[in-house]
Amino acid sequence: MFYPVKNADRGTRNVRIKRAITALSLLILLALLTALVGFYRHRAARYTPDLPVTAVALSDHASVIGVYKWRICGPFVAATEDQHYTPLTERNMLLHDYLHDIHGAETPLHIALPRTNIGISFDRDPAAEDKAPITKQEFLNQDITFPTPDIKTQLLYWGEYHVFKVVYAAAFLDSPNEQDVILLSATNSPIKIWLNDQFQTQSSPGSVGEYWYAHVGTVVHLRTGKNTLLIKMLCFPFRNDFAVWIATREGAYAFIREHGGLFDLSAQLVIPRGEPIVLAPILSIYDRGKDTLKSYSILDQRGRVVRHGPLTEPTIDTSYIPDGLYSLSLKYDALTVGELIFLGNPVTRLKEYQTQCIRGARINVPCAGLSRLATTVKDASAGFAVDKQKLLVSLIANFEWSIHRLPLYDGLTDEVPRVRLISFISKIDHTIQYYYMHVPSGVPPSRHIPLAVILPTSAPILPFFDNWITLHPASLLKYSRFADRYKMAVIEPFARGELLPSDLAEADILQSIKDAEFRIAIDKSRVYLAGECGGGRSAFLLAEDHPDMFGGISTIGAATGVDTAVRDQEASRQNVLLRLRNIAFIPTRITHGAEDYHSPVRQANVLLEKGAKVGFHPELVLLPGDSEFGYVESYRKMFEVFSISKRSHMSADTVFGKSDNGTSRNYDAAQPYDH
CATH class of the missing domain: 3.40.50.1820 (Alpha/Beta hydrolase fold, catalytic domain)
Structure with missing residues (x-):
């Protein structure tokens, strides 16, 4: 019998050589990865600022913790073409890394400028001060402890910078352990939020107004020790506020209820024909997973359901629903919330109301409001800014209810x-x-x-x-x-x-x-x-x-x-x-x-x-x-x-x-x- 011993030895040797080469390659790759990780850790350690610290020790007795201490950096004046509030302006300003303009970065967070030490007076009423044009370029890069979580930038910049601008606020959240928490924010200005250099959430486009409430919220993971929190706020020429809280899930629910519940359930309240309803991101905090019973209903103003179904996506299809005023009702287990929305083209409704009033409507039809409705319909920002859409829906609703003589006691249970x-x-x-x-x-x-x-x-x-x-x-x-x-x-x-x-x-x-x-x-x-x-x-x-x-x-x-x-x-x-x-x-x-x-x-x-x-x-x-x-x-x-x-x-x-x-x-x- 013939045994190919030499060929077998040669094959074994080749296998060993290949294994050695593979092992060496893996060692080299591992060394490169280790060096790369070390480089970025060194870079992060070098760039991570010494931020004010808020301890996040949540418990049944402290289920909501406000963040009072911030490193404030700004303002960064927006470009001339961004000095008007439009969808493009908001997008540009939230995307642009203004920290890069001063040799820093949003991620990994690096605030490059030297510290400032400018005195900030909180015991004054900025609304009583002159709304002067830009008079001095006073830039802040300093730690500030605010009296409450309500951060008012007009206390920082009221006497100047009456332009569109961006302000950053950064802080450390010190967690005693690994934990999933709810991050809540209230603001009357667009904001964007990062945690540990990872984007978390931002306000829905156009979701700003005179009155502010918790309309930004998401579940975030805190690691043991210090966690870097970065807020970026697009500031309008005058008053701009934001506040941030860290809460347990039950604490967040109670906090939102304390302040009147959820508002602005839909990213837009006026939805063109056939476009989907896009739900606000904050609703995700009520989703506990596959065991959560979630559903939606779209009802007309007589309480008749025109569409109903389970909530499986953050959007709701409106195809084939006639134009008009509707109630959007959402259920998350025992929670029911609702608001008014308008589907279709408001211009068509305006023409119908004008016809009604020309025919001689009774006193209960608000024909005197036609001019305001027409002005709002023609306002380009009403197709984007939610506060303008609230006005538009409010005016349309009162025309609808008056013309159709809907009773004050409507008997509806849609929580609208x-x-x-x-x-x-x-x-x-x-x-x-x-x-x-x-x-x-x-x-x-x-x-x-x-x-x-x-x-x-x-x-x-x-x-x-x-x-x-x-x-x-x-x-x-x-x-x-x-x-x-x-x-x-x-x-x-x-x-x-x-x-x-x-x-x-x-x-x-x-x-x-x-x-x-x-x-x-x-x-x-x-x-x-x-x-x-x-x-x-x-x-x-x-x-x-x-x-x-x-x-x-x-x-x-x-x-x-x-x-x-x-x-x-x-x-x-x-x-x-x-x-x-x-x-x-x-x-x-x-x-x-x-x-x-x-x-x-x-x-x-x-x-x-x-x-x-x-x-x-x-x-x-x-x-x-x-x-x-x-x-x-x-x-x-x-x-x-x-x-x-x-x-x-x-x-x-x-x-x-x-x-x-x-x-x-x-x-x-x-x-x-x-x-």
């Missing part, structure tokens, strides 16, 4: 707050006047419910459809959420756009209340007054004029003043502090931000001191910062007190002195206040 426009003929000058009304869902028409009357705050005096109350519907939507929670109706009278004292405005407010009582079943012992800032002052003045009408007063940052002297008649009419005896028996809560320098808490302290001398003892609730967006929601505190207050009988020592128009105008003896 519906703010209705109501008109009446003034008994004073016979002009058409307006107010907004929301009736809580699920309340039978026969049940008498409380009524909260929100008095408008300071704003330029303009026609109703050009006024703040119409142009910014977000505040009324938020009021409506809390009115639903406490099962009460809410109205906001226009009052000619004026603050009290004003005889015409006061007459309109009182007639709005009477009109609301005619339209729905109101518990007259539970009619409440509420307002913010100048609206809070108006609430006090109206209650002092008609103390027998109201079961409670609740204000936020009320501008009640500090002057306790009786002066000329007009000055005394404007002074809340002179007739507190009239409302001594009315349950009252005054909510203030401890560091609110626009409406300082000193005013509340003077009111408490003056009130104590005449038997008026309101409850003072102090919230951190300016009460804008802390752990406790000021709107909820406003409505909470109404749930336990009821009109009581007037005390015997209440002083009344009726003037010609029937209001109480006797003043308490002036008590000098020690400044």
